[in-house]
Amino acid sequence: FLPWVFSGQQQSSRYGNIFSVQFGSLTFVVVNGYQMVREALVHQAEIFADRPNIPLLQEIFKGFGLISSNGHIWRQQRKFALATLKSLAVNFEEKVQEESRYLVETIEEEKGQPFDPHYKINSAVSNIICSITFGNRFDYHDNRFQELLHSLAETLLLIGSFWGQLYNAFPLIMRWLPGPFRKIFRHWEKLQYFVKGVIAKHKEDLDQSEAGDYIDCYLKEIEKGDTTSYFHEENLLCSTLDLFLTGTETTATAIRWALLYMAAYPHIQEKVQQEIDAVVGQCRQPSMADKEKMPYTSAVLSEVLRVGNVVPLGVPRMATSDTTLAGFHLPKGTTLMTSLTSIMFDKNVWETPDTFNPGHFLENGQYRRREAFLPFSAGKRACPGEQLARTELFIFFVALLQKFTFQAPAAAALSFAFTLSLTRCPKPFRLRAVPRG
Numbered sequence: 001f002l003p004w005v006f007s008g009q010q011q012s013s014r015y016g017n018i019f020s021v022q023f024g025s026l027t028f029v030v031v032n033g034y035q036m037v038r039e040a041l042v043h044q045a046e047i048f049a050d051r052p053n054i055p056l057l058q059e060i061f062k063g064f065g066l067i068s069s070n071g072h073i074w075r076q077q078r079k080f081a082l083a084t085l086k087s088l089a090v091n092f093e094e095k096v097q098e099e100s101r102y103l104v105e106t107i108e109e110e111k112g113q114p115f116d117p118h119y120k121i122n123s124a125v126s127n128i129i130c131s132i133t134f135g136n137r138f139d140y141h142d143n144r145f146q147e148l149l150h151s152l153a154e155t156l157l158l159i160g161s162f163w164g165q166l167y168n169a170f171p172l173i174m175r176w177l178p179g180p181f182r183k184i185f186r187h188w189e190k191l192q193y194f195v196k197g198v199i200a201k202h203k204e205d206l207d208q209s210e211a212g213d214y215i216d217c218y219l220k221e222i223e224k225g226d227t228t229s230y231f232h233e234e235n236l237l238c239s240t241l242d243l244f245l246t247g248t249e250t251t252a253t254a255i256r257w258a259l260l261y262m263a264a265y266p267h268i269q270e271k272v273q274q275e276i277d278a279v280v281g282q283c284r285q286p287s288m289a290d291k292e293k294m295p296y297t298s299a300v301l302s303e304v305l306r307v308g309n310v311v312p313l314g315v316p317r318m319a320t321s322d323t324t325l326a327g328f329h330l331p332k333g334t335t336l337m338t339s340l341t342s343i344m345f346d347k348n349v350w351e352t353p354d355t356f357n358p359g360h361f362l363e364n365g366q367y368r369r370r371e372a373f374l375p376f377s378a379g380k381r382a383c384p385g386e387q388l389a390r391t392e393l394f395i396f397f398v399a400l401l402q403k404f405t406f407q408a409p410a411a412a413a414l415s416f417a418f419t420l421s422l423t424r425c426p427k428p429f430r431l432r433a434v435p436r437g
């Protein structure tokens with residue numbers, strides 16, 4: 001079902017830019033192409049501000065948190081998340097720079113031999129959201145941390161898998177049946193147990209500490225004791241888990257795609273390294289101030305987000321009232337899937353949609369903004385982590401290419417094969433990180 005909707009380009013040429021799909025008790029309306037997605041997300045922003053009731057997400061989040069809540073709960077949690085991330089943003093860059101040192105060190109340990117970079121990258125990226133929400137990072141060899149990262153990755157994979165879709169389509173039956181999807185609930189309990197422990201520790205220390213991280217800020221909000229607000233521990237738990245989940249998988253997947261593309265296109269990697277050598281050199285760490293002077297590297301990262309297409313179908317929305325889209329009547333409660341894939345590969349927008357071509361984002365040697373480039377979606381529920389994700393992508397990527405050249409293992413061809421779930425991630429692959437100079 002998901003792969004069918006995913007192939008939006010083919011479907012739109014066959015069924016038009018808007019069509020509906022039925023699967024069990026689920027009915028979706030899929031919108032394709034930049035104009036139509038923009039019409040729904042931006043011009044009808046208020047109408048498509050809700051999330052539909054997706055049984056699996058309902059089961060684990062119970063309508064709380066950020067990503068699957070609606071109405072007043074969502075508005076309050078989102079406003080708080082945006083303001084708190086902004087207030088903590090002053091330290092983002094420093095945290096990512098510090099973490100990139102650990103990432104470079106752990107990759108150095110591979111001594112140029114083939115290795116799978118998956119969990120080294122996930123650990124580095126996750127450590128950033130852990131520092132922001134929990135106030136601390138974890139050692140890459142910490143077994144508990146690695147176990148949580150594996151649970152997180154598998155949960156996301158299972159939610160978007162065939163089993164997850166079957167559960168969402170037939171929840172009343174599936175709720176009673178065994179199957180691999182049961183692991184979602186076991187993993188979720190483990191993740192909840194861990195975060196509850198972190199929250200309990202923060203509560204003990206709250207009076208002595210300044211509000212240094214997301215959980216502290218949230219607990220101070222709960223302490224205000226406003227009985228009409230939705231600041232309570234259940235929402236704190238779900239919001240924290242939302243940030244942990246969304247803040248790890250998406251960005252880490254984008255960085256994995258970036259390394260894979262660099263190994264596959266050595267001449268592009270070489271041009272990025274020339275720019276790094278000219279602007280940053282070998283003696284200091286990259287910073288966000290360098291980005292302006294590095295149009296080629298910025299274009300490569302945007303192209304990675306375009307072809308990597310990490311969140312291919314966006315996150316489903318729901319109509320809060322009756323509306324009309326492309327002349328079709330959509331009643332209140334209609335679930336809408338906005339195909340970001342159809343935008344990223346729209347042949348009316350991109351000169352060479354199916355080719356990895358940083359030139360899509362360059363004009364006369366300068367970075368070129370493209371309107372139809374929405375990896376973080378748009379409208380009321382657009383990704384609140386965009387700034388953080390962009391900081392991580394730039395600093396981690398530049399720090400890695402400053403120190404290593406990524407190559408395919410000898411006699412092994414690189415593949416762009418992927419697994420499609422809520423995210424689109426490369427199948428496990430191995431690379432050599434050859435130290436430079």
Ligand code: HEM
Pocket residue numbers: 066067068078129242243246247248250251254310311314315316375376377378379380381382383384385386388389
């Ligand atoms: C390359 C990295 C990332 C990509 C491509 C990405 C993409 C997206 C997309 C497409 C959505 C759906 C928005 C919609 O419904 O229209 C989303 C939502 C969301 N993202 Fe991200 N994201 C990334 C990184 C992050 C990070 C680092 C965080 C953590 C701070 C984050 C937190 C969230 C949250 C909480 C939502 C739900 C927002 C809501 O429902 O109001 N994301 N993201």
